[in-house]
Amino acid sequence: MLKNMRVALFTLIALVSFTTVNAMTHAYQKSHDKQQLSITDPWIRSAPINAPALGLFMQITNNSDRDLRLTSAHVEGYQRVELHRTIDSNGMMKMVRQEFMPIPAHSKLHLKPGSWHIMLIKPDRVPSEGERVMVSLRFNDGSAQVIRASVRKGRMMIKHHSMD
Amino acid sequence: MRAKFFVMIGTAILLAIAALYPLSGIKDYKSLNAKLTAAHIMHNADKPLSDFSLIDHNGDVFDNNSLMGSWSLVLFIYTHCPDVCPTELANMAMLKAQLENKHSAIIPKVVAITFDPIRDTPEVLKTYVSHFDKGFVGVSGDSQQIDQLVKDLGAYYERVVYDEAGKPITLKKNEPLPEDAIEKGYVINHTAIIYLISPNGQVLAGFPTPHKVSDMANDIELLTKVFEE
Numbered sequence: 496m497l498k499n500m501r502v503a504l505f506t507l508i509a510l511v512s513f514t515t516v517n518a519m520t521h522a523y524q525k526s527h528d529k530q531q532l533s534i535t536d537p538w539i540r541s542a543p544i545n546a547p548a549l550g551l552f553m554q555i556t557n558n559s560d561r562d563l564r565l566t567s568a569h570v571e572g573y574q575r576v577e578l579h580r581t582i583d584s585n586g587m588m589k590m591v592r593q594e595f596m597p598i599p600a601h602s603k604l605h606l607k608p609g610s611w612h613i614m615l616i617k618p619d620r621v622p623s624e625g626e627r628v629m630v631s632l633r634f635n636d637g638s639a640q641v642i643r644a645s646v647r648k649g650r651m652m653i654k655h656h657s658m659d
Numbered sequence: 660m661r662a663k664f665f666v667m668i669g670t671a672i673l674l675a676i677a678a679l680y681p682l683s684g685i686k687d688y689k690s691l692n693a694k695l696t697a698a699h700i701m702h703n704a705d706k707p708l709s710d711f712s713l714i715d716h717n718g719d720v721f722d723n724n725s726l727m728g729s730w731s732l733v734l735f736i737y738t739h740c741p742d743v744c745p746t747e748l749a750n751m752a753m754l755k756a757q758l759e760n761k762h763s764a765i766i767p768k769v770v771a772i773t774f775d776p777i778r779d780t781p782e783v784l785k786t787y788v789s790h791f792d793k794g795f796v797g798v799s800g801d802s803q804q805i806d807q808l809v810k811d812l813g814a815y816y817e818r819v820v821y822d823e824a825g826k827p828i829t830l831k832k833n834e835p836l837p838e839d840a841i842e843k844g845y846v847i848n849h850t851a852i853i854y855l856i857s858p859n860g861q862v863l864a865g866f867p868t869p870h871k872v873s874d875m876a877n878d879i880e881l882l883t884k885v886f887e888e
Binding site: 543546547548575588608617649 | 849851
């Protein structure tokens, strides 16, 4: 009788534990799927071996209800990493350093040639095409993301008045 | 007798005009301009460039004669440019490949002249420009000579340094760079027009942004064909 009760108790505890863990896992996956910020297609333009500056590009999607900002980026092996935007002002291509990059609620910021980009300055070594480079991004809500950007050719047209 | 004399003079004048006509370049710029998609005919297309003497990435003299005898596409760049200039050079490589694939009769030589000869020596340019295409030519040299060429082509640039607070300061045209500018870095705001120069050294057309390579290839075929006829 005592033995039967022990087995029943053990089964009950195991069942409760399993259900709890399962529910927690599900909840975690759900929150993970609905990340506030998601980064897609991060890439660095392949550059000459003596290039003093490289461009880093990606798409940042803000799934949240509040406006967010990318405040800084960090990549090992560069003297400085800065946020920049190229602006075509009546044919004059202006390179303008930014304190942050705005990512409005429920919208996407596209970092691309001729527009918003992250400038990687004075590399210890210029990465080769096909390499993957670790990049840390910090946002104004205190969150951070580490991504891997692939190095590839980028042949893209510079458009007039790129705003997005 | 008098009438015969005037007829002879008139004929001689007409023959002279006919002989000089092809040398006057093209003739009907307005209708040609209307056919172009990506380029525009330069407003002073018949005006020759001032004399200049620069240095190519092999250390050889690059002057007015270097632009004679073949078609050229000239653009201004600087190697510390992370965005616009590498995009332009990559576009030029793609344009050359397109013209080759189309078996175009004329594939212009690409010449990239630096806005920034202090940092972009011929050696630096050789490594940098060759990355995009082995046939591209990088050109550096005396800054005043470059400035003259920039002016002649209707291009423009300005150097921007940052103060301690990170505020951008645009330097005046002939203002020297601050002593720490090389270490701290500076950027250059600049026009990004690509110039098509004919074998007689005539700056015929300019391609402003955006640079859609297929449209550029079509315009180059049209312009070179008209001028080669």
